[in-house]
Amino acid sequence: MSAAANGAMLAVEDVTTAYGAIVALRGVSLTVGHGEIVTLIGANGAGKSTLMMTICGSPAPREGRVVLEGRDITGWPTHLIMRQGLAHAPEGRRIFPRMTVLENLRMGAEVLNGAHFDQDLEKVCALFPRLKERLGQRGGTLSGGEQQMLAIARALMSRPRLLLLDEPSLGLAPMVVRQIFAAIRDLNRETGLTVLLVEQNAYHALRLAHRGYVLVNGRITMTGTGAELLARPEVRAAYLEGGRA
Amino acid sequence: MDYALQQLVNGLTLGMIYGLIALGYTMVYGIIGMINFAHGDIFMVGAFTALIGFLLLGMGGVTFVPLALILVLVLAMAFTSLYGFTVERLAYRPLRGSFRLAPLISAIGMSIFLQNFVQVTQGARVKPLEPVVQGGVVLSRGGTVEVTLSYMQISIILTTLVVLTVFTLIIGRTPLGRAMRACEQDRRMASLLGIDTDRTISLTFVIGAALAAVAGMMYLLYYGVIDFFIGFVAGIKAFTAAVLGGIGSLPGAVLGALLIGMIETFWSAYFSVQYKDVAAFSILAIALIFLPSGILGRHEVEKV
Numbered sequence A: 001m002s003a004a005a006n007g008a009m010l011a012v013e014d015v016t017t018a019y020g021a022i023v024a025l026r027g028v029s030l031t032v033g034h035g036e037i038v039t040l041i042g043a044n045g046a047g048k049s050t051l052m053m054t055i056c057g058s059p060a061p062r063e064g065r066v067v068l069e070g071r072d073i074t075g076w077p078t079h080l081i082m083r084q085g086l087a088h089a090p091e092g093r094r095i096f097p098r099m100t101v102l103e104n105l106r107m108g109a110e111v112l113n114g115a116h117f118d119q120d121l122e123k124v125c126a127l128f129p130r131l132k133e134r135l136g137q138r139g140g141t142l143s144g145g146e147q148q149m150l151a152i153a154r155a156l157m158s159r160p161r162l163l164l165l166d167e168p169s170l171g172l173a174p175m176v177v178r179q180i181f182a183a184i185r186d187l188n189r190e191t192g193l194t195v196l197l198v199e200q201n202a203y204h205a206l207r208l209a210h211r212g213y214v215l216v217n218g219r220i221t222m223t224g225t226g227a228e229l230l231a232r233p234e235v236r237a238a239y240l241e242g243g244r245a
Numbered sequence B: 001m002d003y004a005l006q007q008l009v010n011g012l013t014l015g016m017i018y019g020l021i022a023l024g025y026t027m028v029y030g031i032i033g034m035i036n037f038a039h040g041d042i043f044m045v046g047a048f049t050a051l052i053g054f055l056l057l058g059m060g061g062v063t064f065v066p067l068a069l070i071l072v073l074v075l076a077m078a079f080t081s082l083y084g085f086t087v088e089r090l091a092y093r094p095l096r097g098s099f100r101l102a103p104l105i106s107a108i109g110m111s112i113f114l115q116n117f118v119q120v121t122q123g124a125r126v127k128p129l130e131p132v133v134q135g136g137v138v139l140s141r142g143g144t145v146e147v148t149l150s151y152m153q154i155s156i157i158l159t160t161l162v163v164l165t166v167f168t169l170i171i172g173r174t175p176l177g178r179a180m181r182a183c184e185q186d187r188r189m190a191s192l193l194g195i196d197t198d199r200t201i202s203l204t205f206v207i208g209a210a211l212a213a214v215a216g217m218m219y220l221l222y223y224g225v226i227d228f229f230i231g232f233v234a235g236i237k238a239f240t241a242a243v244l245g246g247i248g249s250l251p252g253a254v255l256g257a258l259l260i261g262m263i264e265t266f267w268s269a270y271f272s273v274q275y276k277d278v279a280a281f282s283i284l285a286i287a288l289i290f291l292p293s294g295i296l297g298r299h300e301v302e303k304v
């Protein structure tokens, strides 16, 4: 195990992931330090979501290792990985449509067996007041933005030390996007929450993040601090100019 | 009038027996969206286990009826749970993630296997049991016929209602129930939230099988005769009931079962015994034309 892997919150080492014959990740390595916000940017189909899911063990990597807080979790079943202080708000929100908002949040807290549920519920409701008004509403009937808030809130309910967020701004009004980004920053500053963030909205993401990685066709091609990447002409050309920034 | 009242009591009882079995179908369907065709045969295995249990207790000299009932019930539930667990492990889990019909075909295979297994080991002949629970309450004796509600009928009706209530609470209110529903709605997301989905599914099968044992014992006690084929016949009826009531819905399963039980009983009483199944299934066909998702089935009002 490398030195970086031992000290880091998360280390992905030379990971290759494939769906049958389709290779989605080719020897990807990245680290996320304790208390960092790290963002992963890349075009559609670059493998960002695949990398996030590979960290969660679903699919398991074909080669390479995933090390969480010094512990090699490669090949562990997903439900065990998710009990190690890791939470994922995956692409597409994946709210349970026939459960109420409250039940969705309870599902998020399942790994804690209901400990301090009320307290945490209050916290996420303070973060997203819209959810508070809708605790009894069925998840499937929430608006897209509300579902996104619920997805993030649900992930927070497990009191993660590392939070994976896959495109949290997708389909949201600019106002709400700013709110969510502000919430991520506050959580990071106040509670030391470590975040790995996938974003199409590269400008916002790079401004928010301490560091970033650029993923192209399943390979990491660039890495640096948020400011460094923002200044790189290749990044500007590919992900900012003419984009949503 | 009294004749009709007696038929009502009988129909209610029959419906409640179907209901107990239907609950097992609907629960498994509700969580993994699969029709467990072997469920009826697990019920049959439960009835046989109960029969063997009563015979053993009889030989052992246990004559106190409530004790005998409880011992036999526990034995039958333990046995069928083991069957349910094994069937899931061997025949369904390896096919998870395969094409949709694969587990269904496997379930039919399991059903045939269990029938033949019991036929070979227990023989094809009908097996009788001396009445265990006797007596009852006379509801009316004024008219031409006496209307009675036997203690056995009372137990069956109460058991089904209790089981329905308990399971509705488990599925609606407990972490296990939530995990089950999560598995049904988005299994991958459930595992991303730390749910051991394989274990949850296994548990559902075990619980469903234990329920089948309750039904099996009740059936044995009520009719006093069983054979290796009862699982197929009662299983189809219960499955029909679950579909009629809205598959996936627990109260729906019992409601559907009551309808089937009533139709069957009244049709036999007033028209013809031979055509009772035709009547029951015709009603199913007609009902599904007008209510495709069953009486209490989910009416999809999902947002896109």
Ligand SMILES: Nc1ncnc2c1ncn2[C@@H]1O[C@H](COP(=O)(O)OP(=O)(O)OP(=O)(O)O)[C@@H](O)[C@H]1O
Pocket: A019, A022, A023, A024, A042, A043, A044, A045, A046, A047, A048, A049, A050, A051, A091
């Ligand atoms: N289940 C799957 N089966 C087969 N191929 C898949 C599967 N999931 C993803 N892929 C392929 O893997 C590649 C990477 O997909 P991935 O979802 O990780 O991309 P992404 O970077 O998240 O894209 P986007 O920005 O559009 O969300 C794509 O070419 C995709 O078609």
Ligand SMILES: [Mg+2]
Pocket: A048, A049, A050, A091, A166
């Ligand atoms: Mg993606």
